[in-house]
Amino acid sequence: MxxxxxxxxxxxxxxxxxxxxxxxxxxxxxxxxxxxxxxxxxxxxGSARIFRYAYHERDYVELAVRAAAAFRELERLHGAPLLTPAPALDHGPGRDPRALARVLQDVGVEHELLGAAEARARWPQLVVDGEVLHQPSGAVIDAExxxxxxxxxxxxxxxxxxxxxxxxxxxxxxxxxxxxxxxxxxxxxxxxxxxxxxxxxxxxxxxxxxxxxxxxFPALHVLQENAFHFPYREQHPHGTWPTVIHEVPEILVYALPGGRDAGFRGQKVAEYAGGRPLASAAGQSGAVDAANRTRVSGYVRRYLPGLVPEPYAETTCLFTSTPTxxxxxxxxxxxxxxxxxxxxxxxxxxxxxxxxxxxxxxxxxxxxxxxxxxxxxx
Known part of the structure; x- marks a missing residue:
């Protein structure tokens, strides 16, 4: 001992x-x-998580600003990058981009609030129906x-x-x-x-x-989530693909450029909190939910025309959440x-x-x- x-x-x-x-x-x-x-x-x-600033709560935005500085310190000490720059977008009626922009403005985080036409011109690989919040300092995190x-x-x-x-x-x-x-x-x-x-x-x-x-102690909810990688129709068209948080009444999706574990060939797309409930991580099967694959593929077909709507790779991961x-x-x-x-x-x-x-x-x-x-x- x-x-x-x-x-x-x-x-x-x-x-x-x-x-x-x-x-x-x-x-x-x-x-x-x-x-x-x-x-x-x-x-x-895995090697792909989203770094973004947009929250409806000011204290989380302030924490994100501090976390960005902490990542810069970590990269300096590590001697190699852990964040790959990628613009971060929030859109859809459930996200309320204008309200998010107000919080970023209050904290002093660089951002743009774009109209649908301007956003479509800048990112034609996305379907955009309303205002889009753009955070130029977003990134993809190499988690592992x-x-x-x-x-x-x-x-x-x-x-x-x-x-x-x-x-x-x-x-x-x-x-x-x-x-x-x-x-x-x-x-x-x-x-x-x-x-x-x-x-x-x-x-x-x-x-x-x-x-x-x-x-x-707040109740803990464990989900076995599904994530899918969809290939680019062209190799990184129009520059670096953005990360995306898109919320419409029928689904909340996050998407981001996939990392090395998926060969950098496409966009990682998943439904947020769309997985199977578990009592704990011990109950996970690692099996991808076919119904969720169909659902996310349908989303890609409708909203991400710059991707081929058939995943070339897929995986599961765990979300462990409190009620709030x-x-x-x-x-x-x-x-x-x-x-x-x-x-x-x-x-x-x-x-x-x-x-x-x-x-x-x-x-x-x-x-x-x-x-x-x-x-x-x-």
């Missing part, structure tokens, strides 16, 4: 970021991962590359990283905690950060947290819980690690991320 000042459980985006931030501050850190960092059956694998960069930086700062180490039980001791894995393996720690993503529902009730904290889609970064009695990223957390990863490190070392979490906080939703 060995000791560590801080034990971080989970080496996805959130856990890797927390381990890096704690280690760079000089803390003794052990990061444990159920299988391997950015595991393919988790929420942080970001995880590995933060794990490398954590190691360089002295953190120990253990793979194939699933947490099965956490026990309070006189000096902190003992964490138990399979085959009788154990670790001691003074403080524990749990960033277990879709596995959190299986772990949360068994953590030695106060009953009041557990009772106030806010994150939780809070804790009690030596345990910090960092979850859930609610399908929009990748862009905040290096910043969420900083916030979690603050909380783990005695700081107060942002009010919005506290257990029991009144949350209006993003």
């Amino acid at each position: 060995s000791g560590s000042q801080h034990l971080v459980v989970g080496a996805g985006l959130a856990g890797a970021a927390t381990a890096w931030r704690l280690a760079e501050r000089g803390h003794e850190v052990t990061l444990v991962e159920r299988t391997e960092p950015a595991a393919p059956d988790g929420s942080s694998h 590359g970001t995880v590995r960069a933060m794990v490398d930086l954590a190691r360089a700062a002295g953190a120990r990283v253990l793979t194939g180490w699933p947490l099965v039980h956490l026990e309070r001791t006189a000096t902190g905690f003992t964490a138990f894995s399979t085959a009788g393996r154990a670790l001691d720690a003074g403080h524990v950060v749990v960033a277990a993503g879709g596995w959190l529902p299986d772990l949360l009730g068994g953590l030695p947290l106060p009953a009041g904290f557990l009772a106030a 889609e806010d994150f939780v970064v809070d804790g009690a009695d030596g345990i910090t819980v960092l979850s859930a990223c609610s399908g929009h957390g990748a862009k905040f990863a290096p910043l969420l690690g900083e916030i979690a490190a603050d909380v783990a070392t005695g700081g107060t979490p942002p009010q919005r991320f506290r257990v029991g906080a009144a949350r209006p939703g993003p």
